[in-house]
Amino acid sequence: MSDYDFLIVGAGLYGASFARLATDDGYRCLVIDRRDNIAGNVYTENVHGINVYKYGAHIFHTDDDAVWKFAQRFAEFNRYTNTVIANYNGELYSLPFNMYTFNKMWGVITPDEARAKLDEQIAMCHVDEPKNLEEQAMSLIGRDIYEKLIKGYTEKQWGRKATELPGFIIKRLPVRLTYNNNYFNDKYQGIPIGGYTAWISKMLDGIEVRTGVDYLKNREELDKLSDKVIYTGMIDEFYGYRLGNLEYRSLRFETEYMPDKDDYQGNAVVNYTDSETPYTRIIEHKHFEFGKGEGTVITREYPSDWKPGDEPYYPLNNERNNKLYEEYRKLALEDNVFFGGRLGNYKYFDMDDTIAAAMKDYAIICAGE
Helix, strand or coil: CCCEEEEEECCCHHHHHHHHHHHHCCCCEEEEECCCCCCHHHCEEEECCEEEECCCCCCEEECCHHHHHHHHCCCCECCCCCCEEEEECCEEEEECECHHHHHHHHCCCCHHHHHHHHHHHHHHHCCCCCCCHHHHHHHHHCHHHHHHHHHHHHHHHHCCCHHHCCHHHHCCCCECCCCCCCCCCCCEEECECCCHHHHHHHHCCCCEEEECCCHHHCHHHHHCCEEEEEECCCHHHHCCCCCCCCCEEEEEEEEEEECCCCCCCCCCEEEECCCCCCCCEEEEHHHHHCCCCCCEEEEEEEEEECCCCCCCCEECCCHHHHHHHHHHHHHHCCCCEEECHHHHCCCCCCHHHHHHHHHHHHHHHHHCC
16 A cells, blocks of 8 residues: 555645545645745745745636635735836836727827727737737737737747737737726735745645655656656656657846835836836735835746746747647556646646646545445
8 A cells, every 4th residue: 555645746836635535535745846945936935024936926816716715724814915017218118008008109088089099909900810929919909009018028928029929828818998996806915924935834734745846867766656646747857758848938036135214116017018027027026915114025927939948937838748648648648647737747837826737636536436
């Protein structure tokens, strides 16, 4: 008999959610992570009373009642509302695109004026069948907003010209003919009080966790411990890249503590949408929790090409990579391994999607026993 029912590789949100669900049902779980900390990419560390997001900012939001109920089991959430500012060469605009954006861009005041201007802009682009991201964006929002608020940011984010990116990346754009600055439409939104690391720690309460353990370097030994492996890492790395490398985009973070400054930019997130600024956004961490802490901490995010050893943040879901991923999935069907999470599924998940996927996958795996 194995020591554990599930060996869960990855102590991030997917792995912690799966482990909690299984443990609550009486299964024995071992969670491992090759990092020296839990919480994966939502890891936060306290700097002079400020919860700092080491791997980029995260705002929890969902419309799913079951997911929200699960999330609240492990922390009380504050009432943070995501209101993003876009900086284009010193011009400040509201995101999502709303009446503040349209007034600043065109001087319109009423929703009817804004709708007429949007229709005019879209018609001038003459795009009936978008063939790439640039054409897709202009068919939705017109040239002015595309040029100032989408093009530069997107090309920095993906490291490619917008004309070389598939249109499905930007199928929908948040356009509101109101003065609502809330970036998300979800009915539940907030950040766990005390930070995401404490939230994940509570989720893993009573479950055996080993950090600093590299599964791929100790696979033979670790596989003997469990009946089933839940793997949340890169699926192509799991198979030694035998079919080729999937492509990702990575991020580099430049974090600065300013002890003598109470407020650097007046907002949690400011996106830099021009092409000349090398970073895509600046995060001021204290604003996620309404200004608590001594001084302030900011982080500049620089998108970069991924290479082995870097953290793979965003899958590049073009035709070539999606086809290669499906070939890896065929290999997975032959093994006693279940691939979950963002990297295992080669798909970007929001946090609520991650929990929902863990719930769904857990139900499928247990139903198949």
